Amino acid sequence: MKRWTERRGAGNGGGRVNSPLLKHGWVAALLLVASLQLAQAWDGATPYFGLAALAGFAALPLRKLVPSGLAALAVMVVAMTGGFFAARGASPDRDPTWVLLDTVPRLLTAARPAPATPELLVPGLLLIIGVSTGAVLSVSKRGTALFVPALGAATLYVSAALLTTGRADKYGLVALTLVVLLALGWLIIDRRGPVVPPAVPATALAALTLVAFVLPANGFEPRKLVTPPVTDIAVSNPLPQLAAWAAQGEAELFRMRGPEVPVRLVTLSRYTGASWEAASTYGPLGVVDPPDLPAGGKSQDASVDLRITGLQGEWLPGVGKPRAVSLSNAMVDPDTGSLVVADGLRTGLSYTVRGVLETPADSDLAEARVPADATKYTALPRLPFTLADYARQATQNARTPYEKAVALEQVVRLNRRPDAEAPVGSSYARLETFLFGAPGESGAGAGTAEQFASAYAVLARAVGLPTRVVVGFQPVPEENGERIVRAADATAWPEVYFSGWGWVAFDPVSGNGSGPSAASKREVLNRLASTTAKPTPTSLPSVPPLVQPTAVQGDEVAAPPADSVFPFWVFTPLLVLVALCAARTSRRLRLRAAGPVGAWNEVLDALQLAGMRPNPSRTVPDVGREWGEAGARLAVMVDQAAFAPRPVPAQDSWRLARQVEKAVRGKASWWRRVLWAVDPRPLFRR
Incomplete structure (x- = not known):
């Protein structure tokens, strides 16, 4: 046995x-x-x-x-x-x-x-x-x-x-x-x-x-x-194209599958007084730079599949703030989430977009504030006094930023009608005609979604509300599980930023957009009944060329901490030690599998670590006798394995090698014992 x-x-x-x-x-x-x-x-x-x-x-x-x-x-x-x-x-x-x-x-x-x-x-x-x-x-x-x-x-x-x-x-x-x-x-x-x-x-x-x-x-x-690579793309402002899309009516632009959420084409945040401008610098979707205004505290994910059938240009339709796109060549503006494809859209292009939709509750917005330092979204170069005073009158009894936003939505919509054939444009002059024009004047009281959204955004900025304009498409009923988005579905809507809750959409065209609920808006309007009447436009012999918007006292948004590169070099010594330990462990395992010869090499490694490496001319028995009975017995096993091979239990040779190594380590200096496990010299000994 x-x-x-x-x-x-x-x-x-x-x-x-x-x-x-x-x-x-x-x-x-x-x-x-x-x-x-x-x-x-x-x-x-x-x-x-x-x-x-x-x-x-x-x-x-x-x-x-x-x-x-x-x-x-x-x-x-x-x-x-x-x-x-x-x-x-x-x-x-x-x-x-x-x-x-x-x-x-x-x-x-x-x-x-x-x-x-x-x-x-x-x-x-x-x-x-x-x-x-x-x-x-x-x-x-x-x-x-x-x-x-x-x-x-x-x-x-x-x-x-x-x-x-x-x-x-x-x-x-x-x-x-x-x-x-x-x-x-x-x-x-x-x-x-x-x-x-x-x-x-x-x-x-x-x-x-x-x-x-x-x-x-x-x-x-x-x-x-x-x-990340950054690309400058000369893209056009699609706002004037809303009238052309409205004229095309049933022309198919793209198809989509997914939840019934608004589809965003481009977000415009810079206003020059003559028109809205889109960002011109775009980078890959995975850039780590945060947006200039923090995201809201409540959100939901949405994913849609889209297939381009007639839409042209560089803008790529998406939903919410994009988080992932199945196209590797899609680029994004990190502040607005607008997607572009430098090579342009092509018929048959299919892709998937996953985005995040901000979904604050009505109660969250009721007492929400706005940032006081969002100058990018409140800038109005050379604002005419007529528009500034009109915005002030429309919101004079509003207590909170949310009440001002609801009041302005009602005021812009009051006694004005959508008209696909109205003159295009969003300059101060065009907006004054849209808001104050005399009956019979071209464009007076009539406009496309471009004029409604632009007028709202400008008036809101005039009272300190950070705003931007979104060009996109509202969802349409499904056909065989697929929504067909046509040219007539194109529209524009303004968004207002509230501290802690993000960007909230408003709808000055119909008041039924995907923003706050109608019940919440009615409650605000009932409380501000005196402000829902049409304000009186100011008539002055000479309008001052520049009026600063009224500042709204709101919560200041803490500036995001500056991105700092993690000092990865701090862990470099630790990683080097781990690599050396791994290499030494691998060598020891190989030596153990080699029987008595490997055990003797373990002894030679120990002698090298202790600074006692023997002269190559000395024989194995001669060196082994210096370390007592264990060394002498191991030397005999090594000679037998090398010159007269015979079965030798691997455990015995390794046990003797460990005894010799312990004795050698005991005679080494203290600093050599400290570096014993990570000294790289044995790795280079043949």
Whole structure:
């Protein structure tokens, strides 16, 4: 029985299960969990990442023909070639190295989660394939330790945490699953585990915990390390086109599927006194710069699928504040959320937009304030006195900014009618004609949504309300689950910003837009009955050329803290120590698997760390005798293994090596003992 037990222990490596099927199954489970965790940084990438996790097994048949290094190189060359052809569409004239390297900044400046387009999937797929190949080949060697798969899984998990700022595993369930899988691997497949001091794995675990949880939780954003490309686009103001769209009537522009929410085309925030202007500088959707005014405290997500059928121009229809677009070439103005495509729209273009809609309750707006320093949204260059006084009269009895906004909506709509054939324009002169023009005068009391929205925005700015104008489309009834948006559905509406609640839409055309409820507005108007009558326009012999808008006393919005790059270099020493510990651990595991010769090399490593490296001309027995009985017995085993090979229990040789190492370490100086676990010199000793 004793002899059979000894043979059994020698056959399985002293408690180590060497079943290839078991090892490869464990690696596949570990990689699948880590890869699916990383897939959360992309939108709809789960199938691709699941297949990439198994790609490393393609190196197994190659390993029978060529060394493992060449097999891994072949797999990665094929993967990188495929990645080049997948990503070269964005830059067809650049060399392969540049195309592949450019996919990383593209990913870091894309929306979060990134759309599953070829050029954005390439970095993640290549990372997974590289980790998978290294992990599969590492466990294919007989007697190999399982450190490489664990390191690969940790790399994928940390990458997912950084790309999603810690949101991919909020409750740590995936981390727990990976720990359980790692424990099963070391207990069942390699029961002896890594032979390292307890401080080494403790340091490694602390470093991984720091990277995966502490950095994202403290605002570390890897996207800040990449300067997003910014593009200047000469785009036109679509407000004057509202009249042309109204004339086209039933002409189809695009189709959509999704919730019944307004579709936004462009948001205009700069007013020159002659017209509204859109932003001219756009960047990728994933830029980390916050908008100039903070988002509201209540919101809901909305996702719509759109297909362009007749709409032209550069503006890309979307919903709310865009968070993700399935088009990799879409760019956005971070302040307004307006989307553009530099190459222009084309018929048949299909895409998905996910956005955030601000949804404050009526009770939230009743006492809400407005920021006092939003000069960008209250600027009115050379405002005519007539418009300023008209706005003051319309809101003279209003107590809060919300009451002023409701009163102005009623005043602009009162005794004025929509007219698709009215003169276009939103200059001061056109708005004065729209508001004060005498009966029979062209454009007096009549206009398109351009005049209604512009008049409201200008009057609101005159009393200190931050406003902007949105050009878009109101939802239409579904047909076979699909909404057909026609030219007649185009409109414009103003929005007012309230501190803490974000941008709120108003509808001076009909009063029934997607902003506050009609009941809330009626309650305000009943309380302000005296202000709902048409104010009297001021008539002066000479109108002062410049009038400053009346300031509204409101809550000041705290300026967002300046973006500061996280001092990642602080953790560089810790990461270097972790890397050295990992390399030393891997070397020790290889030596342990090499029997007595590996044990003797462990002794030589200890002598080098202690500054007692023997002269190469000395023999093994000569050196071993200097360290007592353990050294002498180990030297005999080494000679037997090298010159007269005979079975030697691996445990005995390693136990003797540990005794000698302990004796050597006891004679080393204190500072050498402090650096013992991280000294890199043994890594370079042949």
